[in-house]
Amino acid sequence: MLTETQLKDFDRDGFLVIPNFFSLEEAKRLKQRAEELLEDLSLEGHPMTQFSTGGEDKKKHIGDDYFLESGDKIRYFFEEGAFNDKGELTRPKEKAINKIGHGLHMLDPVFAPFSINPTLSTMAKQLGFSSPKVLQSMLIFKQPYIGGKVPSHQDSTFLYTEPLSATGFWFALEDCTNENGCLWFIPGSHKDVPVTNRFVRNPNGGTTFIGDSDLKVDESKFVRMEVKAGTLVLIHGSVVHKSAPNYSKQSRFIYTFHIIEGNAHYPKDNWLQPTAESPFTSL
Template identity: 55%
Template sequence: MLSLLGSYPWQGSSDYFLTSGDKIRFFFEKGVLDKKGNFLIPKEKSISKIGHALHAYDPVFKQITHSSKVQELGRKLGLERPVVVQSMYIFKQPGIGGEVTPHQDATFLHTEPLGRILGFWIALEDATQENGCLWFIPGSHTNGITRRMVRAPSGASTCVEFVGSEPAYDDSQFIPLPIKKGGLILIHGEVVHKSELNSSEFSRHAFTFHVMEAKGTTWSKENWLQPTPELPFPSLYT
């Protein structure tokens, strides 16, 4: 079990996670397996997400990621050399869809300079306060970051570790952003956001991918996710 910042409940080995950047792999919610590895609830209701290269290898999600609408939006935003770094299908299962604690995407996808990561979050079902919609702190993208997740040294007991400190966020600062099926939320890499546990009887499916403006940008070699010879970060505009 990997529990990164308490936000992303991945089931599986460290290697399975670290080598998933150029593959399509499956990750399960926390607490769905017993000590022997048997499912406590139906397998199809246990999955948390699929990632992290749907944009490259799945025809449906490749078409969505590189669609004319997305490319047009990228150009309107002034992105000159955007590349796709990762993609995920998130299930947020009814009753068990895990909480995602307050975080900034740049903590996990670090660039120099900052401000070069942009998340595209597409609601595949209605996202409500009851089933775990996103919450944001307005204006928090202007404060930089104080914490980073980096690959741990060889021989460490975990595959990643955190450097720096995480601020204490005031819950009263967050505002919910419910959205209808088919809607798009653009997420600045430094904006603080979260989602609550889905305690409702309705799932909250979403497809999300992250884009980096590659022009004048350095991708940190300490990031858990790295381009590979098999899958260099593809251009959004191809």
Template identity: 50%
Template sequence: MSNAPPDDDNGGLTPDQLQFFHKNGYLVVPGALPPSTVAALLDETHRLLDGFSLADHPMTRFSTGGEDGTGDDHVGDAYFLESGSKIRFFFEEDAVDASGALTKPKHLAVNKIGHYLHGLSPPFASLLKTSPTSTSTTPGTFIPNLRARPASVARALGFTDPRCLQSMVICKQPEIGGAVPPHQDSTFLYTSPPSAVGFWYALEDATLENGCLSFLPGSHRWAPIEKRLVRKAGMNEGTEMVVNDGPRFPPGEEYGEDKRDREGGGGEYVPGEVKAGSLVLIHGNLLHKSERNTSEKGRIIYTFHVIEGGEGRVYDERNWLQMPAGEEFTRLFD
């Protein structure tokens, strides 16, 4: 795992970091967020958790799709499907009893908040700003001095028109934080050909005890996107897994199912314990997972995804996450 912070002037990635990412499919950038930014984002998270009302909430729980992540029990109600341009709250599966009542206080019952924090929450939106220095003293509108700024990272990774989508806080609550089975992010945010990269920020320390990420290094080069989560045809509600009939890898000779045997693919998952403030980049084809949190310590993180919006890439209209008619995903480049 690469643990050297970037030292370039434009907030991007060093050559060594790029090499590590292309080889392994993930990269840890420690100290990507300064402590002041971590504190501001945690404050905003707690404000959101304290402020939402249960009075009209449909008590939607987030499901990861079964033990292997490929089942049909993913959440798919209207509250979820219309969240691409809103801030909504989804509960842990074990936080709601058979009668629909919470078994924990609401701030300890939420699995995630999503999926438009980068558009509607000023503190989270500030991470996408391109300026390297603060230009505002108004609370909630700061532009943090980031290492590895998203636009610069996307440029370093070769994006020509990067678009941000599916931003969310994931809480991984104490004692009930659910496991996430092995999966690939491009299954859920499919472009033809695949292009998704996850930006995953630890706002609290992520450890083996509280359910840190684990990665299968190099699997992005040989693990195809075989299935996709889509909206059920002709229905306002519901999602399903379908066979992917489009490209299964990004373009490039480095990708292909034959790479698994030729390069000794497979192997063991590598745990990704990280400190608060770290950024983890995750290739859309990379197999990764996290275990259940049975500890007494939660694990709050913030994540969003970037896809290529440039020529030759198409965001599929069947994907579960869609913006309202006439709106587009947030551009990282001006």
């Protein structure tokens, strides 16, 4: 249960850090499961899709079918820097994956019950959701020396509803530090930085951004959020946040899922679409 103070802090800052939300043993178990999933990856027939947020070049953002149809699957996306000029992996596959997504909360025997349970459902209700739906989940690895940065963004750009409702549940499976690419936030930005940009399916194939793609923020306002394994961070869909690359020797495994309000309008051009067989999961 969230306390009144925690709810007030979340409302004020647009994020809430909850240390010791789960035990170190649980963090270890989840990390182990993440490692098993990495080992399970077969490169045969894999399109070698690289995860690109586009950085400053938004046109480069990922958008092939392997990505677009990943909402109800367990799929693997490579780091941008993991290949040489000949298209060969420059490191073992386990150390080359940026993320796994986006249906772990539906399919994985460990991450599904960790995500869909009464505790987190109560939390969503406390945050004001009446019909919370989980629409995606991810393991983000930030492997040593190669873990890519996540540029400044607001989650509602990618998980847009009318009215806005996206909220992230972000779980640290390892200690997240300045060196291995912890999260950074602009506290209160969910109140004064409007969401003016949307990541959508391009009618001609692939994905694109519509709206004003220039997220103008004062970089000096970012605060660093180093957290220990076992921490849950709640992330408001409009708060501006980012994470740095990981050039250290220590990985930074996290698991995250995002919810939206099931009663809100979910546009048909959002990049992530539920299907008749796989509607979004009730939390």
